[in-house]
Amino acid sequence: MLRQHEAAFLDAHRVAHLATADNSGAPHLVPVCFVRIKARIYITVDQKPKLGANLKRLRNIAENPSVALTVDHYDDSDWSRLGWLMVRGQAVILNGGSEHGTAQEHLRSKYLQLQNMQLAALPVIAIQMQKITSWGDLTI
Numbered sequence: 570m571l572r573q574h575e576a577a578f579l580d581a582h583r584v585a586h587l588a589t590a591d592n593s594g595a596p597h598l599v600p601v602c603f604v605r606i607k608a609r610i611y612i613t614v615d616q617k618p619k620l621g622a623n624l625k626r627l628r629n630i631a632e633n634p635s636v637a638l639t640v641d642h643y644d645d646s647d648w649s650r651l652g653w654l655m656v657r658g659q660a661v662i663l664n665g666g667s668e669h670g671t672a673q674e675h676l677r678s679k680y681l682q683l684q685n686m687q688l689a690a691l692p693v694i695a696i697q698m699q700k701i702t703s704w705g706d707l708t709i
Contacts, residue, residue: 578707582640589629611672612694652705
C-alpha cells in the first residue's frame with residue numbers, strides 16, 4: 570500500500586495530525602506522536618494531564634472509526650520542497666493484549682519521553698491503513 574518513499578517520509582516524521590469525527594460528522598483535529606508497524610499506525614494516550622480515556626479523539630473513534638492522519642513538510646524558503654502524506658483508515662482502541670504491548674514498545678523506542686511513563690493501562694489507537702494520498706516532495 571505504501572510506496573517505499575512514502576513509508577520513509579511517514580516513518581521519519583515525529584508529529585502527525587489525527588482527524589476524527591463524531592457520529593454527527595463534527596471534526597476534531599489534534600497533533601499526535603505515532604509509530605507505523607507494517608500497515609497499521611499506533612498512537613498512545615500518555616500521562617500528560619488530560620482527560621484520560623475520556624479524550625475527544627477516543628470518544629469520536631468509538632462513535633465513528635473512520636479517521637485520517639497527515640504528516641507534512643513545510644519549507645518557507647523553498648516551496649518546491651513542500652510535501653504531505655495522508656493516511657485514511659479505520660481505527661480501533663486497544664486497551665490491552667499483545668498488539669497493545671508491541672505498539673507501546675515501539676512508541677517508547679521512537680519517543681524517549683515515553684520511556685519513563687506508565688503506559689500499560691493506557692489506551693492505544695490502532696489505525697488500519699486503507700488509503701494513502703501523497704503530494705509534493707517526500708524526500709527526507
